Amino acid sequence: MSRPSYRSAIVGTGGIAAVHAQAVAASGGRARLVAAVDVDLDRATAFAAAWQAPRVFASLTELLREEPVDLVHLCTPPLTHAPLALECLEAGVTVLVEKPPTLSLAELDTLAEAESRSAAHLATVFQHRFGPGADRLRRMLAAGDLGRPLVATCLTQWYRDDAYFAVPWRGTWASEGGGPTMGHGIHQFDLLFSVLGRWREVTGLAARQARGTETEDVSMAMVTFDSGAVASVVNSVLSPRETSVLRFDFERATVELEHLYGYTDADWTVTPAPGCEDVLKRWSAEPRTTGSSGHPGQLAAVLDALDRGEAPPVTTADARLTMEFVAALYASAFTGERVTRGRITAGSPFARRMDGTGAPWKGTGR
Structure with missing residues (x-):
């Protein structure tokens, strides 16, 4: 048929x-x-x-x-x-x-x-959820081949100059919703969440270092997950050597992905822990997938x-977990408090706008 x-x-x-x-x-x-x-x-x-x-x-x-x-x-x-x-x-x-x-x-x-x-x-x-290697990693984690997830890092370090932000809708809370947290790093940490599952708590930082935008041009977060894993997340548009990096440290192996705007199967590396060489064999035994992490x-x-x-x-539920993380990062950065999942309810200013009651630098420039 x-x-x-x-x-x-x-x-x-x-x-x-x-x-x-x-x-x-x-x-x-x-x-x-x-x-x-x-x-x-x-x-x-x-x-x-x-x-x-x-x-x-x-x-x-x-x-x-x-x-x-x-x-x-x-x-x-x-x-x-x-x-x-x-x-x-x-x-x-x-x-x-x-x-x-x-x-x-x-x-x-x-x-x-x-x-x-x-x-x-x-x-x-x-689309990064669907790239070569991502399904293999999720399957191996679910099967117990990698052991427990322990530590992760998620880096989106890109470069966008002032000319990029000359487009009227870029760099404003009202039309773009946020800076690199919302518009750039979101792909990487969404892939992070698709592997590690539900995040539990965020401690965030956001700053406007160099660009004349309303929004941040760099943000960072320390994240804990329901599984007990911990992660650090960096989102930047100030980094001349651009890179996108995900690293997962499991009990039995480190799995790393480094690329820029899209990855292939060749961009993954696996380093087994001592005595766990079977992980590398298992990874290599999986069918290779052609193509890249595109649309x-x-x-x-x-x-x-x-x-x-x-x-x-x-799905909407999947996207909401990622979007709630964005709101929580901003809420933590602008209030100085740790923010747990579920804390940003309908009545919160950070539910209505990602900048909530306003960024700390509001009124000091564009």
């Missing part, structure tokens, strides 16, 4: 939209791009011509009214994610939304409530779930 081919539309035709279009094109016909949507109709038209999308619209409302679609790829600036995703859910259309899915926990909870009333689903783009891997997983009639990954 042949698989269905899902009618897909890309909303927002900026830089990341081409990555989504490439993923659709690489799906082997399981998805088809039937429309491109952008408030700049000329840009949408050029994008549609480049990717052979037959129809162009100036708004999501027009698309949903005039074109039957199964899956919307939401590639607009973060400020628009919540209202546009809500419109998709209310129309019964599944939406795959770029990170961050919303600007706040309150917005994400609104979408979760709308999803509970809809036949459609919300999935967030956290095609997650889109394939989304289409697999839709084939089965299930909620596609990354």
Whole structure:
């Protein structure tokens, strides 16, 4: 029996939209791009011509009214994610939304409530969960091959200059929701959580060191997990030698991943503890996966779930664990207190906005 081919539309035709279009094109016909949507109709038209999308619209409302679609790829600036995703859910259309899915926990909870009333689903783009090696690591941990997780480090040390933040919606709480914690490091620590599970407590620090933004340009966190593991997390846009590093120290081995914006199977290394050489043999015995941790891997997983009639990954609940960590890091950094999971309730200012009552440097510049 042949698989269905899902009618897909890309909303927002900026830089990341081409990555989504490439993923659709690489799906082997399981998805088809039937429309491109952008408030700049000329840009949408050029994008549609480049990717052979037959129809162009100036708004999501027009698309949903005039074109039957199964899956919307939401590639607009973060400020628009919540209202546009809500419109998709209310129309019964599944939406795959770029990170961050919303600007706040309150917005994400609104979408979760709308999803509970809809036949459609919300999935967030956290493509690093689906890269080569990640599933192998999770399987081996679940099977007990690695022993208990003990210590982890998660580093996203990138470089973004002032010109990068000249784009009006970047570097502001109201339109981007945060700095590198929200917009850059989120991919790495989401992968961290997909391996180590639920975090329990955060002690955070956020600072504005060099960029003229409203948001932080560097943040750090000390994290404990329900498993008892501990981790340190660094998110920076001030680092000329850019790197993305995850290191997991288990009882029986150290597993490391170093890359920049996407990884392959070759970017993982495993160092067994003395007397635990079987771990390396087990890792090497697993089938090697081609490709990298890009959008095609997650889109394939989304289409697999839709084939089965299930909620596609990354689910709203999965995304909420990651977004709650972001809110907790900011809350800890700005209040000086440790923040436990579940402490940021609906009435908290950090549920409504990631900067809560305001960053310490508020009013000292942009």
